[in-house]
Amino acid sequence: MMYGFPQPKQWKGKDLPRVLSRLFDVKDGHTLAVARQHGAYSTLSKVLFDRAPFQIINEVMDSGLRGRGGAGFPTGMKWSFVPRGGGKPVYLVINADEGEPGTFKDRMCMMRDPHLLIEGMINSGYALGVRTAYIYVRGEMLPQIQALNHAIKEAYDAGFLGENIAGSRYSLDIYVHRGAGAYICGEETGLINSLEGFKGQPRLKPPFPAISGAFSAPTVVNNVETIMAVPWILTHGAKAYRQWGTDKSPGSKLFSISGDIAKPGVYEVPLAMPYMEFFELCGGLKGDLLGCIPGGSSAPVLTAEETAKTTMDYESLAAAKSMLGSGAVTPFNTTRDPVLLLQTIARFYAHESCGQCTPCREGTGYVDRVIDSLVDGHGRTGDTDLIKSLADQYEPMTTICAFGPGAAWPVQSFVTKFKSHFEAYIQRNPKHAEARDLVAVRPGAFW
Amino acid sequence: MADLITINVDGKDVQVPPKIQLIEALRTYAKVETPAFCYHPDLSVAGNCRVCLVEFAGPRGFAFGIACHMQTAPGLTVRTQISSDKVKWARRGVMESLLVNHPLDCPICDKAGECTLQENYMSQGRHESRLPDEAGKQYKGGADFRFIDAKGTDRGGKKIDLGPTILLDQERCIVCSRCVRFMDEVAKSSQLGIAGRGDHAYITTFPGKPLTHGYDLNVTDICPVGALTGKHFRFQQRVWTLKSVESIDPSDAFGANLTIEYNNGRVWRLMPRRNPDVNKSWIANSTRLLYQKLAVDRLTDARIAGKDVDLTEGVKAAQSALAAAKKIALVASGHGTIEDNAALLALKDSLGDKAEVFGGSWLPVGSADGIALSGDPVANRAGVKLLGIADNLDQLAERAGEFDAVLVFNHDLWAADAAKAAKLDRIPVRIVLASWIDATVAKATIAVGIRAWTEARGAMVNSKDRVQLMQAGPVVPNPALEPAWRVLACLAGATWASETDAFKAAGARAPRLAGLTYRTIGPMGAVLPQPALAAAGA
Numbered sequence: 005m006m007y008g009f010p011q012p013k014q015w016k017g018k019d020l021p022r023v024l025s026r027l028f029d030v031k032d033g034h035t036l037a038v039a040r041q042h043g044a045y046s047t048l049s050k051v052l053f054d055r056a057p058f059q060i061i062n063e064v065m066d067s068g069l070r071g072r073g074g075a076g077f078p079t080g081m082k083w084s085f086v087p088r089g090g091g092k093p094v095y096l097v098i099n100a101d102e103g104e105p106g107t108f109k110d111r112m113c114m115m116r117d118p119h120l121l122i123e124g125m126i127n128s129g130y131a132l133g134v135r136t137a138y139i140y141v142r143g144e145m146l147p148q149i150q151a152l153n154h155a156i157k158e159a160y161d162a163g164f165l166g167e168n169i170a171g172s173r174y175s176l177d178i179y180v181h182r183g184a185g186a187y188i189c190g191e192e193t194g195l196i197n198s199l200e201g202f203k204g205q206p207r208l209k210p211p212f213p214a215i216s217g218a219f220s221a222p223t224v225v226n227n228v229e230t231i232m233a234v235p236w237i238l239t240h241g242a243k244a245y246r247q248w249g250t251d252k253s254p255g256s257k258l259f260s261i262s263g264d265i266a267k268p269g270v271y272e273v274p275l276a277m278p279y280m281e282f283f284e285l286c287g288g289l290k291g292d293l294l295g296c297i298p299g300g301s302s303a304p305v306l307t308a309e310e311t312a313k314t315t316m317d318y319e320s321l322a323a324a325k326s327m328l329g330s331g332a333v334t335p336f337n338t339t340r341d342p343v344l345l346l347q348t349i350a351r352f353y354a355h356e357s358c359g360q361c362t363p364c365r366e367g368t369g370y371v372d373r374v375i376d377s378l379v380d381g382h383g384r385t386g387d388t389d390l391i392k393s394l395a396d397q398y399e400p401m402t403t404i405c406a407f408g409p410g411a412a413w414p415v416q417s418f419v420t421k422f423k424s425h426f427e428a429y430i431q432r433n434p435k436h437a438e439a440r441d442l443v444a445v446r447p448g449a450f451w
Numbered sequence: 452m453a454d455l456i457t458i459n460v461d462g463k464d465v466q467v468p469p470k471i472q473l474i475e476a477l478r479t480y481a482k483v484e485t486p487a488f489c490y491h492p493d494l495s496v497a498g499n500c501r502v503c504l505v506e507f508a509g510p511r512g513f514a515f516g517i518a519c520h521m522q523t524a525p526g527l528t529v530r531t532q533i534s535s536d537k538v539k540w541a542r543r544g545v546m547e548s549l550l551v552n553h554p555l556d557c558p559i560c561d562k563a564g565e566c567t568l569q570e571n572y573m574s575q576g577r578h579e580s581r582l583p584d585e586a587g588k589q590y591k592g593g594a595d596f597r598f599i600d601a602k603g604t605d606r607g608g609k610k611i612d613l614g615p616t617i618l619l620d621q622e623r624c625i626v627c628s629r630c631v632r633f634m635d636e637v638a639k640s641s642q643l644g645i646a647g648r649g650d651h652a653y654i655t656t657f658p659g660k661p662l663t664h665g666y667d668l669n670v671t672d673i674c675p676v677g678a679l680t681g682k683h684f685r686f687q688q689r690v691w692t693l694k695s696v697e698s699i700d701p702s703d704a705f706g707a708n709l710t711i712e713y714n715n716g717r718v719w720r721l722m723p724r725r726n727p728d729v730n731k732s733w734i735a736n737s738t739r740l741l742y743q744k745l746a747v748d749r750l751t752d753a754r755i756a757g758k759d760v761d762l763t764e765g766v767k768a769a770q771s772a773l774a775a776a777k778k779i780a781l782v783a784s785g786h787g788t789i790e791d792n793a794a795l796l797a798l799k800d801s802l803g804d805k806a807e808v809f810g811g812s813w814l815p816v817g818s819a820d821g822i823a824l825s826g827d828p829v830a831n832r833a834g835v836k837l838l839g840i841a842d843n844l845d846q847l848a849e850r851a852g853e854f855d856a857v858l859v860f861n862h863d864l865w866a867a868d869a870a871k872a873a874k875l876d877r878i879p880v881r882i883v884l885a886s887w888i889d890a891t892v893a894k895a896t897i898a899v900g901i902r903a904w905t906e907a908r909g910a911m912v913n914s915k916d917r918v919q920l921m922q923a924g925p926v927v928p929n930p931a932l933e934p935a936w937r938v939l940a941c942l943a944g945a946t947w948a949s950e951t952d953a954f955k956a957a958g959a960r961a962p963r964l965a966g967l968t969y970r971t972i973g974p975m976g977a978v979l980p981q982p983a984l985a986a987a988g989a
Contacts, residue, residue, distance in 0.1 A: 188648075203645075208498045208520050359626060359645065359652030360499040362488075366548035369650035390581060397544030402501055402515050 011271050015285055021248055021256035023236045024229060025272040027117040034151055036158040039119040045162075047127055047235045048170040060131035064234060066242035068254040073099055073190070073227030074300065074329045075406070076318050083224060085214035086132055092221040096129050096137040097199065100228045101183055101190040103142065104300035105352060106332030109258040110228040112270045114141070114148040117232070118155035122178065124231035126169060127238055129176045132224055136177050139228075140195050143182045152180050187356035191405045192225035193217075194358065205358045206405035229258055248274030253317035253328075263297075263334040264290040276317040283335060291337030295421070299329025301349050302410030304417035305342075311335070326417070342422035343429055346414060347375050353411035363398035364408040370394055371415055383430035385437050388419045391426075395419075458527040461534040467523045472496070474503050474518040483531045486542070486571040488549075488675045489627040490519035493731040495636055497628050502545045502571060506530040506538055515541060532575070542575040550580075552650060553676070554622050561684060562677030564691040568625065614661035616668055616736060617679055619654060624678035626652050630670035637733060637822060638664050654678070666822055668736045672723060683740060688719045696922035697724060697974045699911060700738045701786065701904040704827035705819070706913030706976070707734045711742070711905050711924040718742045718905055718924055723823075726975055729917065730823040738823070742905070748888045749928040750900035762931055765899040769858075769882045770942055772897060773802065776856035776880055780847055783810040783840045784862035785829035787935055788909025788921065789964070790953035791860065792831075792838050794939035796960060798858075801943040807854075809847040810840035813868035825914045834912035837961045837979075848874040860884035860935045861901065865891045884935050900932050907934035908950045910972065912979065919976035920969060 011029075014020060027033030027042055036044070052060070065080025086094055098121070102110040113121060125137050141149050156178055159165045167175045181199055188194045189204040196218045198204035217223025233255065237245050246254040253275040259282065262268040266287025273282060279296065283289050293308040298316075304326040306314060314324045321328050336345065354372035359365045371394050378387055392415070399412035419426055430436045455466040460481040467476040474490055477483040488500035496519050503518040508528040513535075521527075532538045549568065557563040611619040626645060631654070634643045642662050646655050656662050671681045693712040698721075700707040707730035710722045721742050723734040753765020760768075773779060781799055783792050799806045817826030836842070844864075847857075848871045857878045865872040866889055875881070876894065883895035886903040905924040912918045926932055933941075936953045940946075947953050951969060958965040963979045971977060 186648075205648075208496065354649055357649040359648040359650070360497075360628075362499065362501050362545050362548045362625070365626065365652065366551045366650050367544075370548070370551050397541070397548065400515060400541070402504060402541050402544070404498060 011269075012285070015273075021272055021274055023245075023256050023272065024113065024117075024120070024232050024258055025270070027120070028112065028270070028272075033116055034118055034155065036119060036155070036162060039117070044119045045123050045159075045164050045170070047123060047238050048164060048172070051238055052127055052130055053170075053172045053174065057131045057133060060127065060238065063242050064131070064237060067237045067245040068242075068249075068252070069230065069233055069237060069245070070253065070318065071227055072229035072233075072257060072331065074104060074302075074327075076328060079226065079230055082214065082226070083128070083132055085212070086222045086224060087215065088133065090222065093136065094132050094134050095218045095221055095223040096125060096132060096134040097192075097195065097218060097223055097225045098125065098137070098139040098228055098231060099190060099192065099195055099225050100139055100141040100145075100148070101195060102145075102228075102330075103185075103187040103190045103356075104302065104330040104332055105349070106260065106262060106297065106300050106334045107330040108260045108262075109270050109331060111145050111148050112260075113228050113232055113258070114145070115151050118152050119159065120232045120235065121152075121228055122155060122159050122165065124234040125178060126164065126174075126176055127234045128224070128226065128231055130174050134224075135175060136179070138199060138218070139178060139180045140183055140189070140199055141180060142189075143185045149180060149182060156180065186358075187352075188358040188405075188407060191407060194405065195225060196223060203358075205360050206407070208404055248276075250276045250317050250319065252319050257316070257328075257331050259316065259331040259333050261286050261333040261335075264293075264337040264340070265335055266290060273316070276315045276320070278315045279311045279333070279335075282316060282333070289335055289337065291339055294336055294338045294340060295342065296336070297332070297334040297414070298324075299327050300332040301334075301352065302413055303327045303329040304413040305421060307421050326413075342418055342425050343375075343379060346418040346422075347372075347379055349414045349418075350375050350411075353407075357407065357411065361398075361403040361408065364403045364411060367394055367398040367408075368411050378426065378429050381429075381433050383426075383433050383436055384439075385430060387430055388423055388426045392416055392419050456523065456525045458523055458525075458529070460529055461531055469524065470522050472519055473505070473521040473523055473527070473529065476523045477505075477518055477529075477531065481531075483533060484574065485518055485531065486567075486575050487519055488567055488571070488625060489629060491629055491632075491673055491732070492725070492727075493637070493733070494629060494632045494673075496520050497632060500545070500549075500625070500627050502542055502549075502575065504538060504541045504545065506535050513537075539575075543578060546572055546575050547578065549625050552622075553625065556623075559686075560623070560677040561680050561686065561690070562623075562674070564689060566677060567675035612661075613656060613679075614663045614667065616682055617662055617671060618682060618685065620678050620680070621653055623676045624654055625676055626654070627675055629673045629675065630654065630679055633670050633673055634662075634664070634667070637669070637731075638666050640664050642667075643670070665736055665820070666733060668739050669723065669733050673732070683743070684720050688714065693719060695722075696924050698905065698921040698924075699830075699913075699919045699976075700730075700734060700741075700823070701830050701911070701921070702738055702741060702828060703735075703824045704830050704832055704914040705730065705823055705825040706830065706911060706915075706917060706919050707738060707823040708919070708974075708976070709734055709738065711922075713905075713924045716925040717927065718745050724974075729913070729915075729919075729976065733823045735820075735822070735824050744887070745903055745905060745927045749903070750885050750888050750892055750898060751929040751932070752900055754892070754895065754898040756896060762900060762929075762933075765897060766938060766941060768897050769899060772856060772880050772882060773858070773942060776854075777805060778854045778856070779806040780851075780854045780857040780878070781806055781808045782844070782847065782857065782859045782862055782864070783808055783835050783838075784860055785810075785812055785832040785835050787861040788831060788907070788911055789834045789838065789918075789957045790909045790950050791935040791939065792835055792840065793953050793957035793960065794936035794943065794945070794947070795858075795860065796838060796840075797945045797956060798939050798943035801945070808840055809844050810835050811842035811844035812862075813844060813864065813871055827914060830913070831911040833914060833916060834910070834918070837912055837963060838957060839960060845871070848872070851875050851877050854878050856880035856882065858882040858884075859891055859895075860939065861886065863889045863891045865889075865894050884938055899938060900929065901935045901938055902926055902932045906932070907936075908969075909934070909936070910954060910969075913976075916979045917976045918964070918967060918972055918979055920972050920974065 032038045069079045070076045189198045193207035213223040296311040350372040354368040395412040395415035398408040465481045467480045498520045506513040507516045695710040695712045708724040708726040725732045812829045883898045906926045
């Protein structure tokens with residue numbers, strides 16, 4: 005576990021944001037007593053209860069907060085889709101499945117500051133009219149689940165959960181639901197299926213969860229980090245949140261950095277910080293940068309040059325044809341082999357495809373096995389094009405959920421940007437120029 | 452259909468009903484052939500095969516959507532394979548993916564010839580394989596891709612015994628989930644499921660539990676490939692050699708629609724025939740396996756006092772027995788067609804006052820299962836009633852002493868209720884027309900073989916007042932056999948050339964049938980007009 009929080013207080017003379025990481029380096033910050041000393045649950049006052057739910061939603065909308073799970077959908081807009089007074093309960097589900105390889109921010113949040121998550125859920129629940137909320141946690145995260153359950157018990161005992169929270173008329177119950185550790189259960193409809201006890205497979209959309217989600221009722225699924233930003237926004241206002249970042253990517257974000265970096269870990273920095281500056285903040289790169297996966301394994305990889313030009317926000321990465329994703333930054337240096345990196349990533353997606361849609365189900369496995377054969381020295385001329393064209397088939401949303409594109413992007417970007425590495429593998433096969441042995445006998449030849 | 456809406460398909464406006472699945476609109480209204488594997492009109496939409504992909508105009512330009520899940524709405528603009536190369540390309544990709552791990556064992560596959568994968572490959576795919584041999588899933592060899600379940604059982608392979616009726620070839624499965632949805636939604640017994648995920652997902656039952664349900668053979672029909680095959684039809688015939696005629700279930704008053712598939716004078720299988728108003732796409736296993744009796748224990752000739760004689764001789768004996776008798780009971784049969792019963796009534800007319808007609812059945816009536824069986828084993832009970840024949844079989848048993856001859860056709864009285872039928876033993880002359888050697892034939896003094904239900908044309912009325920046709924397949928045991936109506940008409944001295952004459956004769960007796968012909972009934976059947984309307988029409 006990454007217990008330490010190595011972040012400096014200041015960077016280049018400016019205070020770094022501590023919206024989410026306020027208690028990350030405070031001893032026993034996960035306990036209610038210590039968290040209270042640092043202002044936990046201070047929003048459960050007129051900050052929250054003197055405002056109407058729609059005002060809260062507007063405040064979040066004005067702040068420009070975007071979903072931190074990967075897709076970056078504006079949170080306030082997502083909330084505004086929920087129908088009011090439809091006669092059905094509204095559910096809030098916290099996505100704590102955190103399955104994107106390279107990402108380890110949510111587990112840090114739940115471990116170090118579970119009370120901020122609970123406070124954020126109370127804030128959001130009040131805004132959305134939620135009576136029951138769930139935290140869907142990846143099953144393997146046992147210490148986090150224990151921390152959450154402990155914090156929830158403390159909050160119930162202190163009157164911050166249950167009936168009439170903090171003396172108000174608002175009531176909320178929170179349940180922690182353990183998943184069984186499947187990447188696809190991080191997709192919101194897959195998560196809802198799993199929460200309901202079904203196989204974790206994404207649902208057809210429409211209807212979207214905001215209309216018919218968990219138990220066929222309107223459901224909002226938000227990432228842990230997203231919800232944890234809400235109390236700060238309500239306390240300090242949307243304008244204050246916009247002091248960081250850009251117009252379309254305001255605020256701060258947790259980045260989990262690993263790979264060839266001196267001090268890997270979780271950092272909270274303002275959005276739109278240049279990647280190279282961020283690497284400096286994290287103690288500097290090890291070796292010469294070859295490339296960087298900017299937002300979790302499904303984000304298209306950036307070459308060293310592209311990384312140098314890119315800042316850590318949604319627009320800049322979109323311009324570089326990649327994405328901010330979950331904020332998992334993985335720089336790798338020239339000693340690494342991009343082919344083996346892609347082999348690992350491709351195997352991960354072949355293993356995690358839920359098995360519904362044909363292009364993704366068969367395509368991910370197919371790509372994985374072609375890359376395997378290439379690495380094993382059976383590559384043929386044209387294999388890079390073959391791999392790319394296979395990935396193209398499940399990239400353009402030909403599937404139910406975004407797993408297809410997410411599995412295709414690394415494949416497409418790696419074979420395009422590091423083509424010479426792949427060609428080198430192909431050259432190792434002495435028979436690489438020969439046609440592949442296809443089964444020569446074709447049934448159905450009539451004579 | 453007053454409120455049609457306009458959608459745009461490939462640049463052409465098409466009028467379609469609102470809120471139907473786009474795939475139906477494309478197929479039915481726009482006449483655009485749209486492939487599908489997982490979509491089935493009588494099951495919920497799963498949307499996982501992706502082969503029905505089309506492009507639709509969304510907020511950010513044209514995007515891919517699946518025609519089976521999208522619903523028609525005013526202003527919907529779609530591009531299909533006709534106008535969009537992207538759609539063609541995407542479908543080709545789907546087909547390639549499906550075929551990556553599908554074995555090309557069509558030459559030994561029972562589904563070949565009626566395989567959706569073959570059909571869609573011919574229409575959407577048609578590419579040469581670029582699959583590296585070593586990148587195949589290699590079910591047999593690759594230890595990584597063997598399906599070992601949690602209990603250590605190997606679930607993969609080409610011959611997995613799922614239960615008493617069905618074998619699974621795991622290698623052929625394309626995981627469309629139709630069978631799972633059928634068991635969940637129609638059979639309402641979730642015995643099948645998909646375990647695993649990714650390209651190692653596989654169809655299975657609960658560990659150690661067989662697949663066993665009265666309708667489970669339907670999964671072999673909806674399986675778009677040859678993964679699920681019925682043991683009864685495995686390696687029996689190549690399907691393209693089969694001819695088929697339309698018929699209905701003769702064993703139940705639900706009147707499930709089916710086709711009789713035969714060649715070379717033998718019926719090989721019965722397949723459900725989709726009729727959204729009757730049985731959707733389903734028939735019960737018991738109905739489906741009726742064909743197995745067609746060549747077993749048939750009464751191929753006539754019998755007089757237990758001795759086999761020629762058919763003609765039997766009919767002559769019956770004729771003279773009827774002429775000699777003073778008081779005759781004619782028993783109508785709900786297992787026979789309207790034509791057969793009309794012929795019986797014609798016989799009654801020719802015999803005059805000495806004959807009396809009895810109707811009804813002693814078979815117990817069960818309850819409907821909500822799928823394709825009504826529980827009433829008398830398939831044409833409503834048709835017999837329509838002809839004005841009363842349900843008074845019990846009276847016959849009580850008054851048996853009054854009669855010196857009884858004629859029964861296609862009606863196993865002695866098997867239905869032996870105690871009641873025993874009273875009929877007092878009647879000295881018992882003429883039985885039957886297809887099978889049954890308990891009633893055993894009691895007959897004169898028995899004449901007739902054609903079975905697959906062998907004669909006719910109409911039946913189901914429990915919902917729907918008149919439906921049965922067409923004739925091959926006459927299995929003895930081509931000389933005649934349908935019951937012809938034997939009865941012969942006994943009556945009527946000169947009916949074909950079953951249409953018999954049906955017309957029935958129309959003369961039943962006003963609600965009067966306006967109908969075989970042509971107007973058609974393969975899908977027709978609901979009988981209400982009595983008042985029929986009277987007004989006549």
